[in-house]
Amino acid sequence: MTTKPRFILKLSCPDQAGIVHAVSAYLLERGGNIITSAQHGDPDHQRFFMRIEFECADASQDAASLKQGFESLAARLQMDWTLVAKEAKARVVIMVSKLGHCLNDLLFRWQTGHLPVEIVAIISNHRDFYQLAASHNIPFHHLPLLNSTAEQKAAQEAKVREVLTEQQVDLVVLARYMQVLSQELCQFLAGRAINIHHSFLPSFKGAKPYHQAHERGVKLIGATAHYVTSDLDEGPIIEQEVARIDHSMAPEQLVSIGRDTECVTLARAIQWHAEHRVLMNGKRTVVFR
Template structure:
């Protein structure tokens, strides 16, 4: 039981939404601490996030049950959680560890409000790093590109997800394409960091592609994973200025710093329930 909660919701735009929500909070003895809302006129959809505090400790499930009738009447997609509940995150990584190391440090220093119960990789490179943070490391190799081995490896990943009650999967430079079945299973709860300012320079070696085109800005994109490669709803993007004198290798080094910052922001906003889906876009209440 606790006193502070977060309610986020989206629904068809219509009169009385804010009145219904605030009236419900008043009935529950709730005091609003922060509130943000957005109306998408093009799609006639309304989005809202409220953090509130109750006068007395109460269970989140009890509040969900009390609110369910209002949500059904207004056709809401919604979530109500205790503010203090930490998101349980599974990190997937391959052979580039800059994002992994950055996230582990942020968690260790209490700058990222998540828990990391496990790390999965198709290589063994970072088992010692995981051990230094007392996090179980699962090595699920992919020795060939056969469909059978791919399915077997993804079944093991799903077992880790279910055994550890994972809320969010993060592809921290995990250089494998997830199957459509796994993408569907993780819909809305898997974040990828792409080393490009999408939608430009998709696929492999985007920094080298950017160098060839002579761009003046490079960036990184954190987005939700879908079965369409590098096309999921974008959560956050960041850029860095470059110039003609920089070789591709320098762009890669600069880009890695940008990737770390971009991914950490996206994870934090997801963990704080600030991200709402709007078709193939997102609404982010920062």
């Protein structure tokens, strides 16, 4: 029995009448059958967002031909859009420093088939997780930062870019990579780098957020997965999660509790990005879960 090919179309454009009709008509002309559809109209920005998963009766249909035919419609409606085969997996590089809880969690989810990506490399400024990477047969790139000079940082980031380009990476995950990326690297990775911050942003930005939370006596701590921008901890938020705490807990207990929250939050954000469920909306995101 021939499997019908499935595709995912996601788009945003100025809100106007007839968008759904036009897109549906195009898919029908190409023998497409819509499996799921989600849409959102944002009155603040007057933009329309849509994600469609569909299959085609013609088993020889591919994403390239579908995209070619869709281009004129997309141009007429001023769309930002992508159309991909559902089976295509995002090529991911994970960057990490000396805290490995998120890295270990992602590797487990990936190896057990619960994270729909292909992890092609791990980059670190320390050697701590070389053996962990080897145990999963993933190339490990140790790119140290021996000092904080601009020249040394630029040289290290040039090597990072070499790895990303060579591996044709779709997504970079900062899994507690404790270095601030340069503006140039942030621009290079715009829209395809996710960071996990160990705080419920916009509260407690920067260093030691759990200690800041303890000092303020908050009753909830959280984690935030967001896209990386040159504005530290200010990128569009994809997912957040919280955990309840109380006055009896020391900062170290908050750190321990928070690590589980970080792992879950980051994994969700990566999955939703990989499944093309996240659309950019200025400083915000639209997430079709």
